Amino acid sequence: MPSGLSPVDYQRLDAMISSTRFVRRGETLFRSGDPFQSLYALRSGCFKTVVMHREGHEQVTGFHLAAEPLGFDGVSTDRHACDAIALEDSVVCIVPFDLLELLCREVKAVQHHVHRMMCGEIVRESNLMMLLGTMTAEQRVAAFLLNLSTRMKARGYSPAQFVLRMTREEIGSYLGLKIETVSRMFSRLQKAGVIDARGKDVRILDQARLEAV
Structure with missing residues (x-):
């Protein structure tokens, strides 16, 4: 939720996000090529996004x-460009994109909030390209752990102790490393x-030594 909304605007936004969906571990929220209709706010749980090579x-x-x-990958082409798969039992709030666009035109605070989220996705992808192109294996794993730590802290959880919902193989796929290399790091x-x-x-x-890697 963006800050600074009037009570009426909060009610409008809340009414738009009234629908939720439960996704079991291993199930897919959307697949590459599916028509893009909604964005999803992850209420609980964890997802991975994947693309399949030929x-x-x-x-x-x-x-x-x-x-x-989740779901910004579908905005540009009106179709999703990846699969979103639950890594644990999860709950998402469904945000119909056409209603969100209408609200963005009428409420600047919502428009600004959506733009910030979209920019965050762009920065995330840019950081991944830098991660894969310039860092050693040890630096990639350290950066991955630091990123998770920062995100946990932003959500009020411990930045120093957490549970990885993804496997070493999935971490390796994300970081461009073999599973043996991830385990070794x-x-x-x-x-x-x-x-x-x-x-x-x-x-x-x-923390300081992890940052220094």
Whole structure:
């Protein structure tokens, strides 16, 4: 929700987001090529977005946490460009895009909020390109953990201790690394006393050293 809305505008926005959907772990919210009709606000849970290469290889393009948007990939072409798959049982709020566009034209605060979210998606994709093009394997894993830490903190959770909802293989796909390399980088950071990783439970022990990687 954007800040600074009048009670009437809050009611209009709330009425527009009245529909929710439960998505079980492993189920797909939308698929590449599906008609674009709505944006989704992730109320709880976690999703990955993936694209499929011609040879059937899956490429993870993003991980989405609670309170983050899904579906902006469909705005430009009116069709979704990726699959959104739940990594755990999740609940999304459905935001019909035509109603959102109408509200944006009438309420500047909502328009500004949507523009900020869209710009955030652009920055995220730019950061991923930099991550894949300029960083070592260890730096990629460190940057991934720091990014998750920042997002957890923004949502009121511990920035130093969290559970990874994605597998090492999915992390590797996102970072452009083999699963063996991802596991080796986690082990290296753990031996150095920077993190404590036990399965999917991760604790950042030395934030400064992780940033320095």
